[in-house]
Amino acid sequence: MSIRIERLRKQFNGYSAIDNVSFSVSDGEFVTLLGPSGSGKSTVLRCIAGLERPDSGGIEIDGEDVTRIPVQERKVGFVFQHYALFRHMTVLENVGFGLRVRGVKRREWEGKAKELLELVGLSGLGGRMPSQLSGGQRQRVALARALAAEPGLLLLDEPFGALDARLRRELRTWLRKLHDRIKLTTLLVTHDQDEALELSDRVLVMNRGRIEQDAKPQAIFDKPSTEFVAAFVGETNRLVGVVHNDEVQWGPLKFGSYSFSDGTRVAILFRPTDVYVSSQPEGSEVSGVIKTIQFLGATESMEIDLGKGFSITAHVPKGVAEQSGFTQGKKVYITVTRSHLFFSLGSA
Amino acid sequence: MKLLLKQKSVLPGFGPALGFTLFYLTIIVLIPISMLFLKTATLGWSSFWETVSSPRVIASFGLSFGTSFTAALINVIFGLIVAWVLVRYRFPGKKIIDMLIDLPFALPTAVAGIALTTAFSERGLLGSLLGSIGIKTAFTPLGIIIALTFIGLPFVVRAVQPVLEDLDKEMEEAAVCLGARRWQTFVHVILPILFPALMSGFAMAFARALGEYGSVVFIAGNIPMKSEITPLLIITKLEQYDYAGATAIATVMLIASFACLFIINRLQWWSHHRQEA
Numbered sequence A: 001m002s003i004r005i006e007r008l009r010k011q012f013n014g015y016s017a018i019d020n021v022s023f024s025v026s027d028g029e030f031v032t033l034l035g036p037s038g039s040g041k042s043t044v045l046r047c048i049a050g051l052e053r054p055d056s057g058g059i060e061i062d063g064e065d066v067t068r069i070p071v072q073e074r075k076v077g078f079v080f081q082h083y084a085l086f087r088h089m090t091v092l093e094n095v096g097f098g099l100r101v102r103g104v105k106r107r108e109w110e111g112k113a114k115e116l117l118e119l120v121g122l123s124g125l126g127g128r129m130p131s132q133l134s135g136g137q138r139q140r141v142a143l144a145r146a147l148a149a150e151p152g153l154l155l156l157d158e159p160f161g162a163l164d165a166r167l168r169r170e171l172r173t174w175l176r177k178l179h180d181r182i183k184l185t186t187l188l189v190t191h192d193q194d195e196a197l198e199l200s201d202r203v204l205v206m207n208r209g210r211i212e213q214d215a216k217p218q219a220i221f222d223k224p225s226t227e228f229v230a231a232f233v234g235e236t237n238r239l240v241g242v243v244h245n246d247e248v249q250w251g252p253l254k255f256g257s258y259s260f261s262d263g264t265r266v267a268i269l270f271r272p273t274d275v276y277v278s279s280q281p282e283g284s285e286v287s288g289v290i291k292t293i294q295f296l297g298a299t300e301s302m303e304i305d306l307g308k309g310f311s312i313t314a315h316v317p318k319g320v321a322e323q324s325g326f327t328q329g330k331k332v333y334i335t336v337t338r339s340h341l342f343f344s345l346g347s348a
Numbered sequence B: 001m002k003l004l005l006k007q008k009s010v011l012p013g014f015g016p017a018l019g020f021t022l023f024y025l026t027i028i029v030l031i032p033i034s035m036l037f038l039k040t041a042t043l044g045w046s047s048f049w050e051t052v053s054s055p056r057v058i059a060s061f062g063l064s065f066g067t068s069f070t071a072a073l074i075n076v077i078f079g080l081i082v083a084w085v086l087v088r089y090r091f092p093g094k095k096i097i098d099m100l101i102d103l104p105f106a107l108p109t110a111v112a113g114i115a116l117t118t119a120f121s122e123r124g125l126l127g128s129l130l131g132s133i134g135i136k137t138a139f140t141p142l143g144i145i146i147a148l149t150f151i152g153l154p155f156v157v158r159a160v161q162p163v164l165e166d167l168d169k170e171m172e173e174a175a176v177c178l179g180a181r182r183w184q185t186f187v188h189v190i191l192p193i194l195f196p197a198l199m200s201g202f203a204m205a206f207a208r209a210l211g212e213y214g215s216v217v218f219i220a221g222n223i224p225m226k227s228e229i230t231p232l233l234i235i236t237k238l239e240q241y242d243y244a245g246a247t248a249i250a251t252v253m254l255i256a257s258f259a260c261l262f263i264i265n266r267l268q269w270w271s272h273h274r275q276e277a
Helices: A041-049 A091-100 A106-119 A135-148 A165-182 A193-199 A217-222 A227-232 A318-323 B002-006 B014-041 B045-052 B055-088 B094-101 B109-120 B125-132 B141-166 B169-177 B182-211 B214-220 B230-239 B243-276
Strands: A003-012 A015-025 A030-034 A056-061 A076-079 A153-157 A186-190 A202-207 A210-215 A237-242 A247-250 A253-256 A265-270 A275-278 A286-295 A299-307 A310-317 A331-336 A340-343
Touching: A003 A041, A015 A041, A015 A056, A015 A202, A015 A210, A030 A041, A030 A193, A041 A056, A041 A076, A041 A153, A041 A186, A076 A135, A076 B169, A091 A106, A091 A135, A106 A135, A135 A165, A135 B169, A165 A193, A186 A193, A193 A217, A202 A217, A202 A227, A210 A217, A210 A227, A227 A265, A227 A340, A237 A247, A237 A310, A247 A265, A275 A299, A275 A310, A286 A310, A299 A318, A299 A331, A310 A318, B014 B243, B045 B055, B045 B243, B055 B094, B055 B141, B055 B182, B055 B230, B055 B243, B094 B141, B109 B125, B109 B141, B109 B214, B141 B182, B141 B214, B169 B182, B182 B243, B214 B230, B230 B243
Parallel strands: A030 A186, A030 A202, A076 A153, A153 A186
Antiparallel strands: A003 A015, A003 A056, A202 A210, A237 A265, A247 A253, A265 A340, A275 A331, A286 A299, A286 A331, A299 A310
């Protein structure tokens, strides 16, 4: 099923949770709403499910306006962060619930529920109670339950939020594989940028009830359209400077800024991974001293002092750092390979 | 048993605490109740049986258990609604209503009895209203049920309220997303979770109603075979200095209510375990 959201608005006690949001999702697509908590992403999802009624705007599912249609008739599968499993029912009864309330016979819904448990890799656990399952298993039961009623649309509200990091990665990969197999239109809400970038066909970055950028994951990361997106998706160095002769100078660093006129105050953002660090000049005129080195696993995070109170953060692959003999106090040369400039209202 | 005794806790003193509990229960509960049995035993089996199987006593048993059960049942339904309204909605005066719930706890039962009788007697505000449509409340079992419902209301409300407050709203949302109608969500999702709390509210209201005396005697009219409750019969026997007879009736009452509470407790345990297992 496809979705079309048209100028959606919703206020809670005078506070705008969603402010003029429009977007569409085509059939079989996996789209993620990414944003910090309070950005309105969950409210959008709840409006689509019918759990929340928008103040204005329209929601179309498969070309049909569903804004006034009750939840029960929208045929959406919803998965909650805290699973929301019925704790007094067995796993099988949980999964079969959607069919049972529609009057499907016991034999039929039991068969279907077993099929779905198999699909999510939990066959044989049908007789357990939800409290006897691990967090990851519970979330897979919740997913099976949402799929059992054969929805045309799957809505996932921070589905992995309550799980630990390793399990979250595992389930992420699994969910993407499942989506590739069943091709169900899916809308995911998350505040975890890795999750959004890895899973989605398209990412909508939300902030303060508005959509900041609607693009493919690669573009969100490489060509952020606003400062918020650049800062939210991945780590950044943020500097503020004033444009002078199509150039911004910040300490020893210079950035070309052709699209801004002279005297404009701009914010410059670049990722620590977009800083090339070398012990030899290699054409770079900018040098600094390594102030601190922090081990992050596959990479080393270095704070490099550029002198006169200016310093930046760079991430260097562990192997490179070892080979070049980067240690605290060592003099290094840097080049910023990619940066993003935004009009800035804020102060330095 | 050994395992139980060895359990470590952050608070020491399991031994003295258990000792005190047993001592306390013995003084306050066990000794007085055993006196009941001892006194009853002085009667001998045949006169015991004669006392408790007399038609007037049997009728009072039927009345007491019947009205207590009905009142507790009514309280389960209305208590659930009251608790629901108090937990789920915001409205002006909510705090006052919340306080009113406890009034039957605080009021001396005789005061409650007089108040109810005034309202429900034939010339009372509600009594005359009901009388005009042919329903007689004062001096009938119906009046007794009203009084027992009054004193039992707080039990169900206070038992259900915390459980309802803890109820995960997402569970209801999950149910409607899966296509459940409102009543289906209520019957299949909410009610099973509230069931243990409803049962304990029922049990407490029922137990309280069985022993209730003060609020009932005024409105009941105490007509033998018709509106005479067992506690009143016990008092009557005591007033006639028939102590053994009074304790005989009391013993039957005690055993019967103990059995009732036991059954309710098992039901509760069973439904609780089904959820938490």
